Amino acid sequence: RISAMGTVRPKQEIHLKPQVTGEIVAMSNEFLPGGFFRVGDMLLQVDDTDYSLAVKQLESEVAKVEAELLLEQGNQLVSQKEFELLGESVSDEEKSLMLRQPQLESLRANLSAAKARLEQAQVNLQRAEIRAPFNAIVVSRDVNLGSRVTTGSELALLEALTHEVRTPL
Numbered sequence: 001r002i003s004a005m006g007t008v009r010p011k012q013e014i015h016l017k018p019q020v021t022g023e024i025v026a027m028s029n030e031f032l033p034g035g036f037f038r039v040g041d042m043l044l045q046v047d048d049t050d051y052s053l054a055v056k057q058l059e060s061e062v063a064k065v066e067a068e069l070l071l072e073q074g075n076q077l078v079s080q081k082e083f084e085l086l087g088e089s090v091s092d093e094e095k096s097l098m099l100r101q102p103q104l105e106s107l108r109a110n111l112s113a114a115k116a117r118l119e120q121a122q123v124n125l126q127r128a129e130i131r132a133p134f135n136a137i138v139v140s141r142d143v144n145l146g147s148r149v150t151t152g153s154e155l156a157l158l159e160a161l162t163h164e165v166r167t168p169l
Contacts, residue, residue, distance in 0.1 A: 002169070004167040004168070004169060005167065006165045006166050006167025006168070007165070007166050007167075008163050008164070008165050009163060009164060009165075009166060010159035010160045010161075010162070010163050010164075011160045011162045011163060011164055012134055012136075012159070012160035012162075013139075013157070013158070013159045013160070014133065014157075014158050015154050015156075015157055016043070016130070016133075016154070016155040016156045016157070016158055017151065017152065017153060017154055017155060018044075018046060018127070018130060018149050018150075018151060018153060018155060019124075019127040019151060020046055020051065020124050020127045020128050020151065021046075021148075021149065021150045021151060022046040022047040022048070022050070022128065022148070022149065023046065023047045023146060023147070023148050023149075024044055024045070024046060024047075024143055024144070024145055024146060024147045024148075024149060025045050025046070025047045025145070026042075026044065026045035026145075027043070027044050027045070027144070027145055028041070028042055028043055028044070030138075031043050031044065031138060031141060031156070032138060032141055033138055033139060033140055033141060034137065034138065035137065035138040036135075036136070036137055036161070037132035037135070037136050037137075037138070037158075038132065038135050039131075039132055039133065039134050039135055040131050040132060041131060041132045042129060042130070042131055043130050043131060043132055043155075043156075044129075044130040044143070044155060045128065045129050045130070046127075046128040046129075046130065046149065047128070048125055048128035048129075051121065051124045051125040051128050052125060054121040054124070054125075055118065055121045055122055055125055058114065058117050058118035058121050059118060061114045061117070061118070062111070062114045062115055062118050065107065065110050065111045065114050066111060068107055068110075069104075069107045069108065069111055072100065072103055072104050072107050073104065075100055075103075076099060076100045076101075076103075076104055079098060079099050079100050080099055082098075083095070083098050083099060130155065132158070133158075134158075134160055135160065135161045135162070136158040136159060136160055136161060137158070137159050137161060138156055138157075138158060139156070139157040139158065139159050140156060140157045141155070141156045142154050142155055142156060143155050143156070
């Protein structure tokens with residue numbers, strides 16, 4: 001049997017910070033010191049209007065580039081038929097230009113970039129809703145409804161509901 005003194009500490013502790021900028025427009029009634037949350041519970045909602053609009057705009061951009069890509073593929077088929085009718089031998093570089101390969105590759109790259117921007121906008125939209133990362137208790141709260149937050153703003157201090165005892169032996 002060993003007798004020792006130690007400290008009880010939470011297994012996890014975080015200073016909660018948002019990943020997006022905006023005004024706090026909704027807050028859980030339990031989001032106050034002493035409030036308990038289960039993993040995934042909604043704590044705060046940052047105004048997501050700008051993020052929703054960005055998603056809609058980028059969905060439109062992706063659709064536009066997809067349409068341009070389809071048109072270019074049609075143009076490429078026409079160019080292929082014209083090249084076959086021409087029946088002349090040309091260098092690989094000239095053939096690539098005649099068959100509109102650079103235009104097609106450019107549109108594919110534009111589509112890939114537009115899809116990446118759309119994916120980022122969707123992630124930002126999801127990040128506007130701040131959820132509990134683990135089962136936690138609110139130790140302190142640093143924001144209220146109407147507070148304007150940025151990615152570096154501290155929202156609250158959360159501690160895990162599970163604890164450990166640290167004791168020197």
